[in-house]
Amino acid sequence: MGTRARRRAAGTARRRAGASLAAAVLAALLVASCAAPGKPVPTAAxxxxxxxxxxxxxxxxxxxxxxxxxxxxxxxxxxxxxxxxxxxxxxxxxxxxxxxxxxxxxxxxxxxxxxxxxxxxxxxxxxxxxxxxxxxxxxxxxxxxxxxxxxxxxxxxxxxxxxxxxxxxxxxxxxxxxxxxxxxxxxxxxxxxxxxxxxxxxxxxxxxxxxAARAWIIDPQEGAALAGQLKVTGRVAGPEASIAWQVLRKDDTGAASVYLSGTAQPSRETGRAGEFRFAVNLEDGDYAVRILPSADASAPADSGGTEWDSKSFRIGD
Structure with a gap:
């Protein structure tokens, strides 16, 4: 075989080897994307x-x-x-x-x-x-x-x-x-x-x-009638280390003012991540509870634009 023929044969072999390698890499990537633990193939979201x-x-x-x-x-x-x-x-x-x-x-x-x-x-x-x-x-x-x-x-x-x-x-x-x-x-x-x-x-x-909402109150639901104690459960979807809460008391005209306030820490436990709970004893009357970012803990009662969620409820008959 002449020199030129040998060079052409060697070039052809290199191209075939390169194509085979590329195919093998592609196949490996496809297999990895389908079978890698914890990384399912994306479905239609x-x-x-x-x-x-x-x-x-x-x-x-x-x-x-x-x-x-x-x-x-x-x-x-x-x-x-x-x-x-x-x-x-x-x-x-x-x-x-x-x-x-x-x-x-x-x-x-x-x-x-x-x-x-x-x-x-x-x-x-x-x-x-x-x-x-x-x-x-x-x-x-x-x-x-x-x-x-x-x-x-x-x-x-x-x-x-x-x-x-x-x-x-x-x-x-x-x-x-x-x-x-x-x-x-x-x-x-x-x-x-x-x-x-x-x-x-x-x-x-x-x-x-x-x-989904960044945070919301799971319980009580709107209009609930409670006996003596407010027990609140809720969920935060964001990374907040704490959330603020306020209990607003309503007078006979329906006007509300901040009656109690505090903060709650969302759980980080597996299966309960983001859940928060708190409870307060209250006298009979009409109230509302709302949750806010911790930075807005001192927000006045009429600042509804700062809250994530709120629920009205009644204590007593």
Whole structure:
């Protein structure tokens, strides 16, 4: 073989070896992305379907199974940082499955808290089913989307449905809460529809943590009647080392003033991260409790724009 032929053969061998190496590296990366412990392959998150800009693959904490017949329902609520999702537990007299029961409350009823609202309308048709692969399929008629809303509200409303459906399935024990839970939303049995004429559907959606409220009061609920003592439980989703709380007392005219105040430290324990609790003894009367960033602990009673969440309640008969 001549010198030129030997050079051409050597060049061809080097190119083939390089191509083989590149293929091997690519294959290794693909395998690693599919099988690396703790790093699951990304699935279609809410942001991928237009249901929330800045969506993350990390699911918001799910509710746990409970024996109570109350349904977990999410609403849109106004707070110091904008509009986000908040949860209430509601009584429901219905023979529907738990997911449909919660969604009917979300679409048919009004929230207990006057700071909350919902853009959904009562639909003519509503159905839901849960598959063995942790996928909740919700089929709703087009009239549920008859409210005219802006882009942000439409995204929040779709996530409101995702949060409510997954919460209802989780509390009823219908899904494996250790695995990702997805929601497929159909409109009159069809995929790839537009929700509120703004949000593209057609892919499985998960909870978008950026849509959930930064902090909220879990208990008491709005309008609760309590006996002698206020026991507050709540949750903070952010990195706050502490939160501030205030108890406002209302006079006969409904005017409120700061009656008690303090701070609470969110738990960092596994399974309870972000939860906070505090309790105070109170005389009979009408009150409200609110939570705020610790920097706003001395905010006056009429500074509602600083609070994350608030609940009105009554002590005594």
């Amino acid at each position: 809410a942001g991928a379907t237009g249901a929330g800009a800045g969506a993350t693959q990390s699911p918001a904490p799910l509710e746990t199974s409970q024996t109570s017949a109350k349904s977990p329902v999410y609403w849109l609520g106004r707070s110091r940082d904008g509009v986000f999702l908040y949860r209430e537990f509601r009584e429901a007299e219905s023979d529907d499955n738990p997911v449909v029961k919660a969604l009917r409350i979300m679409m048919d009823d009004k929230p207990l808290d006057p700071d909350y609202f919902s853009p959904w309308q009562k639909p003519k048709k509503l159905a839901a089913s849960v598959s063995g692969t942790n996928i909740i399929t919700v089929d709703v008629s087009k009239d549920a989307f008859s409210t005219n809303v802006d882009e942000r509200t439409a995204q929040l409303a779709v996530q409101q449905l995702v949060y409510t459906a997954t919460a209802a399935a989780a509390t009823a024990g219908l899904v494996d809460t250790s695995q990702t839970i997805s929601v497929m939303l159909l409109v009159d049995g069809r995929t790839s529809q537009l929700a509120f004429e703004r949000v593209q559907l057609g892919q499985a959606m998960q909870r978008d943590v950026s849509m």
